[in-house]
Amino acid sequence: MTTTDQVVLERRIAARPETVFSFFTDREKWLSWMGRDGEFSFTPGGAYRTGVNAHCDAVGQFLAVDPYHRVVFTWGYEDGAKSVPPGASTVEVTLAPDGEGTLLTLFHRDLPTEACAPHFEGWAHYLDRLVERAEGGDPGPDKWLEPHASVPH
Numbered sequence: 001m002t003t004t005d006q007v008v009l010e011r012r013i014a015a016r017p018e019t020v021f022s023f024f025t026d027r028e029k030w031l032s033w034m035g036r037d038g039e040f041s042f043t044p045g046g047a048y049r050t051g052v053n054a055h056c057d058a059v060g061q062f063l064a065v066d067p068y069h070r071v072v073f074t075w076g077y078e079d080g081a082k083s084v085p086p087g088a089s090t091v092e093v094t095l096a097p098d099g100e101g102t103l104l105t106l107f108h109r110d111l112p113t114e115a116c117a118p119h120f121e122g123w124a125h126y127l128d129r130l131v132e133r134a135e136g137g138d139p140g141p142d143k144w145l146e147p148h149a150s151v152p153h
Helices: 017-022 027-033 113-134
Strands: 004-013 038-040 047-051 057-066 070-077 089-098 101-112
Touching (some): 017 113, 101 113
Antiparallel strands (some): 004 101, 047 057, 057 070, 070 089, 089 101
């Protein structure tokens, strides 16, 4: 029996929830902080496929898209990498007003225990890039998109 667990991360972002939300519902904005390419249907029931890094393609389906407050989608890898096949886990992102900014909380549920550490590292990497983008900065090229990049396993 495989046990499952979750990853939880928080980030305070100096941007309003409407701005942060757009980075989860606009293809170009999404790809500005995570991924090399992708196809997205940002509606409940809509599918997505994105090249997360140089080695993995994530696929899933949007379960909820609640403007400015919450986005929920299934998560898995096209080739079953990292013990997470398509649809096996769920990512929930909540956005709460925090003064003039936003408190983003990401929950990645139903992960096999051995997949928690690499997913924590991966989401930390990408959320840091999202914070930079949402606050109007440029995190620069994503080193994980390089063909010989070492990404968490």
